[in-house]
Structures are given as structure tokens and as C-alpha cells.
Amino acid sequence: MSNRLKPLPHAAWQAQQARIVLSAAKRLDWRRWPLPRQVDYLFSLYGPLPVINAHLGENSALAPFYRRCIHEQKDAQRDQCAGLLRGLAAKRTELLWRPELAPALAAVARLLPRRCRELASWQPRSRNPFRQLESLVRHLFDQYGDVPAWVISSWTAGRLHDGLNVAELTVHLGRGEALRTFTGLPVGFSRKTEHHLRLAPAGYTFLQALRYAQLAARDQLAWLGPVLDSRLGRQLSRDDEFWLRVVDFFAATPMADPWQLGPVCDWIHQKRAVGIDGEPAQPGFSLKGRSMSSVLTQTAQWHRQLAQAPHRVPEASLTLETTWGALPVPDFAGGSKCPVRITQLRTYGHLIDEGRALRHCVASYLESCRRGRSAIFSLTLGGTRAVTLEVQANRTVVQARGLFNRRPNDEEGAWIQRWATDNRLLVPKHLLG
Structure with a gap:
């Protein structure tokens, strides 16, 4: 009898609440409602994340918006998010509900008090949600229409914190301020470099745009x-x-x-x-x-x-069998006449073997792998090592090297691109030529 009166632990209570609302969530089809009602429904929800996720259903498009716009937000920020989403719903925009755009819309809502134009005067001119987001950001924060294209494209690429605060930089540049006066820059540069930085191609990260500008200022763009x-x-x-x-x-x-x-x-x-x-x-x-x-x-x-020197290890506690956590990127298998494999290397001995076979210094990336900053993959053709790949934690393929550091040929590049596409990895344009 005493056990029946014993209070439940908080975790058990959350699980119990999740089971209670799960049956109700199965009967609720919010997708059939008009967009304004969907927004009102989202902001009527309240509770811990496990309960909300159970209520909305597995992989619901509303869950990321609840997490970014409502969960643990202050009242002022929540009201700004509600105003933005209701305004977008009234325009029947394609921005709702795209889970990958939830962080960007939450940032737009946070910056709304510093807008240069009203949301009411914005009209989407495309059915593509990513182009709509770029148009919305320019309308709200780009007063003179000269914010660089790579800054705007960072919003749609999910790179709002790409070595600097892109959202704050957008507002700063949208007011006509000089880029080099932005307080969040990790490195200083001249007026000439700033001029070329504004001309960097769309789709570049901040670092890529900076290198473009630095080389252009030196008249060395051929080295990009x-x-x-x-x-x-x-x-x-x-x-x-x-x-x-x-x-x-x-x-x-x-x-x-x-x-x-x-x-x-x-x-x-x-x-x-x-x-x-x-x-x-x-x-x-x-x-x-x-x-x-x-x-x-x-x-x-x-x-x-x-x-x-395969048996030379840089520290006493390290052995050739030393391993580390894998980056969550699946291996790849394909090809018929000449089987293709792309496999993640997870021991120090494997790094050594890869470097010996292809005559490069991949073993020097040991610490990056152990710290989770990078993962090394080996591409083999017909069982023969052909290309070593480095994938960073942000799921970008940053290096592809063959024997004696050669670049991948067309066949190898095609398999790398296919593997990257299957796993939603970013492959910079310069990497495969």
C-alpha cells in the first residue's frame, strides 16, 4: 500500500505523460488546418520536451519550431516568434513548416525590433522556401540592398554561427556600416580586402569568402x-x-x-x-x-x-589499436566490375597503414580524430587504396588526396560525390576540380 503512495521520479512522470498524450496525438491531424490555426496550436502547447515531442508525433515538423521558438524562451522572445510566424502564415508562405529553417526563423524573430522594413509589406515571389528566406532577410534587414550574397546564403545553409555571428553581421551591414568595423570579426583586414570580401561568391562560408578577398587583394586569385x-x-x-x-x-x-x-x-x-x-x-x-x-x-x-615508421607512436599510452568515436557518417559500398568502398578509419594503426600506402601524412590527423574534430575515410577501388578523405564534424569534406597527395580523378570524384550526396555531406566546389 505504501508503494502506491510513493511519488514518481520526475523522469518516470515525464514518460507517463508522454504515453498519455501519444494516443491523443494519433487522433490529431493538425496538417489539415489552415496555417494561422496551426501557429495558434503550436503556441498553445506547454510542457517538457519529451511530452511535447510525444504529443506532436515522431519526426513532426512542428517539434523543431517549438524547441527554437518556445521552449525555455523568455516572454518577449516568444511573443516576437509568435508575431513572425503568424505574419508568415497569413501570407501562405512555404517557410512553414521546414524543420531545417527553424533556427533561421528564430533568429529573424530575435532581430525583428531592429528591422528596417515591416513584415506586412513583404510578399514572397517564389515557391522555393530557401529563396523566400533570402528575400525575407533582405526585406527586413538589408536597407540598401548591398549585403553580400554569401552572407545572405549563410541563412539558408544553416551557417548562422560560421566563425562569426552571421545574423548580427547581416543587421550591421544592412544599416550601411563598414564590414571591417563589425566587432565580431575574428581577424582584421584592410579596406581593399573588405571591397573584395563583399564580392565573394554566394554559397561561400565566411572563411572561404575571406580567403577569396585576401587573395584578390594580392592579385593571386588563381591560387584560391x-x-x-x-x-x-x-x-x-x-x-x-x-x-x-x-x-x-x-x-x-x-x-x-x-x-x-x-x-x-x-x-x-x-x-x-x-x-x-x-x-x-x-x-x-x-x-x-x-x-x-x-x-x-x-x-x-x-x-x-x-x-x-608504423610502430613509432607519439605518446606512451598510445598503441596501434587505439580507437576513437566514429563520426555519424555511414560507410559506402558500390560498383560491380570494380567494387568501390568508402570506409571510416577508426584506429591509429589504420591511419598509419593508409599513410604508408598512399605516401602522405594522414597519421598526423590522429589528435583531430580523437577529439572529434575530423574523421578520416579511405576510398578503395577493387580492394586497392585510392583516396583518403577528411570529413570535419560539420559534415564537410575538406580533403581528398590520393597517392603522393594527388587529386582524385574523374571516376573517384564521381563516387565521392555520390557518397556525399547520399549522406548529406557538403563537398566544396574546389575539392574535386
Whole structure:
């Protein structure tokens, strides 16, 4: 009798409530309602997320909007979201209910008090929800119509926090302010660089647009592909100007192979941050007084050392069987006459074997894999290793290298693109040529 009166733990109570509302959710078909009524229904819900998810049903399009616009939001933010969604519902826009656009619409609602035009005067001119979102953002926050295309496209690509706050940057630029005066920039730049940054192509990330502008200001746009393919296309550092001088070093050398830039940058990073052959790190290392021939020779020598020392481990606790958590990207199998496999490498020994087979330095990505920043995949054709792929945690394929760091051929590129499309991975345009 005493057990019947014992209060339920909170988790058990949530599960019980979820079961109670589940049967009611099955009988409720909110999709048949007019859009304004659907919005009112969404904002009438109240409770913990497990209960709301059970009430709305599995994989409901409303659940992400509840989580972004209502759950744990202050009253003012909730009212702004309600006003925005009701305004959009009245216009019968395709923006509702697209789960992938919920974060962007929540950001639009948060910035509504700083709009330059009223929502009531906006009319969708396309049935494509992504184009509608771009049109809405320009209407509300772009007073002069000159916010760069890559900034606007970041809203539809889900990159509102792409090295900087894109939503705040949109409002800043929409008021006619200079881009270089934005307080959230991770690096400073000149007026000339800002001019080219505004001209960067749509679809670029902030880092890609910045590299485009930096190279355009140096009259070195021909080097954009190799730069984006190197570590300069994956991260910004405090000594960013030093890495741009490495590009200058290559650009000033006649007949220098542009695609050697990536391996050389890896060698320089190892020398400056870690050390090579037992030497301590040299943070002040530079290319001043060095020839391209000597740099390429030392880079190749370092790659050979990595490939020829499979039993050398960088720390005592590390073994060839050391493993790490996998990135949630499925492996791939295809082809008939020549079977194709794309497999995630998950042990240090596998990284070593991949580097030995293809003569590159993939073993140096050990820490990135262990920390979950990157995952390494191996593409094989007919059982033979052909291409090594690096996929970052944001599901972007940032590197594709074959034997001696060569680029993928057309056949390999087609299989990589198919695998990426099946798993919704982003493949930058420069990566596969």
C-alpha cells in the first residue's frame, strides 16, 4: 500500500505523460488546418520536451519550431516568434513548416525590433522556401540592398554561427556600416580586402569568402583552389598573416606546383607547433632565405618518415589499436566490375597503414580524430587504396588526396560525390576540380 503512495521520479512522470498524450496525438491531424490555426496550436502547447515531442508525433515538423521558438524562451522572445510566424502564415508562405529553417526563423524573430522594413509589406515571389528566406532577410534587414550574397546564403545553409555571428553581421551591414568595423570579426583586414570580401561568391562560408578577398587583394586569385584545399581553407589562426606569406612564397616561384601548398603547410605547422625528429617546436620558423627546392625536399622527407615508421607512436599510452568515436557518417559500398568502398578509419594503426600506402601524412590527423574534430575515410577501388578523405564534424569534406597527395580523378570524384550526396555531406566546389 505504501508503494502506491510513493511519488514518481520526475523522469518516470515525464514518460507517463508522454504515453498519455501519444494516443491523443494519433487522433490529431493538425496538417489539415489552415496555417494561422496551426501557429495558434503550436503556441498553445506547454510542457517538457519529451511530452511535447510525444504529443506532436515522431519526426513532426512542428517539434523543431517549438524547441527554437518556445521552449525555455523568455516572454518577449516568444511573443516576437509568435508575431513572425503568424505574419508568415497569413501570407501562405512555404517557410512553414521546414524543420531545417527553424533556427533561421528564430533568429529573424530575435532581430525583428531592429528591422528596417515591416513584415506586412513583404510578399514572397517564389515557391522555393530557401529563396523566400533570402528575400525575407533582405526585406527586413538589408536597407540598401548591398549585403553580400554569401552572407545572405549563410541563412539558408544553416551557417548562422560560421566563425562569426552571421545574423548580427547581416543587421550591421544592412544599416550601411563598414564590414571591417563589425566587432565580431575574428581577424582584421584592410579596406581593399573588405571591397573584395563583399564580392565573394554566394554559397561561400565566411572563411572561404575571406580567403577569396585576401587573395584578390594580392592579385593571386588563381591560387584560391589550392589555398582552400590546404589547412588555410579549414581554420584561421592568430598568425594568419604568416600563412598568407607562405602563399606569396609559392606565387613568387616560377613553375611551382600549386597543389604542393597543402603538404608544405602541414610540414610548416608540424615544425612550428609540434617539432620534427625530436626537435622542439619552433614558433618563429619562417621561409625567409629558403628555396622552394629545399622546402619541397624537407616536406617529402617528413612524409616518408611518417610512412616508414608504423610502430613509432607519439605518446606512451598510445598503441596501434587505439580507437576513437566514429563520426555519424555511414560507410559506402558500390560498383560491380570494380567494387568501390568508402570506409571510416577508426584506429591509429589504420591511419598509419593508409599513410604508408598512399605516401602522405594522414597519421598526423590522429589528435583531430580523437577529439572529434575530423574523421578520416579511405576510398578503395577493387580492394586497392585510392583516396583518403577528411570529413570535419560539420559534415564537410575538406580533403581528398590520393597517392603522393594527388587529386582524385574523374571516376573517384564521381563516387565521392555520390557518397556525399547520399549522406548529406557538403563537398566544396574546389575539392574535386
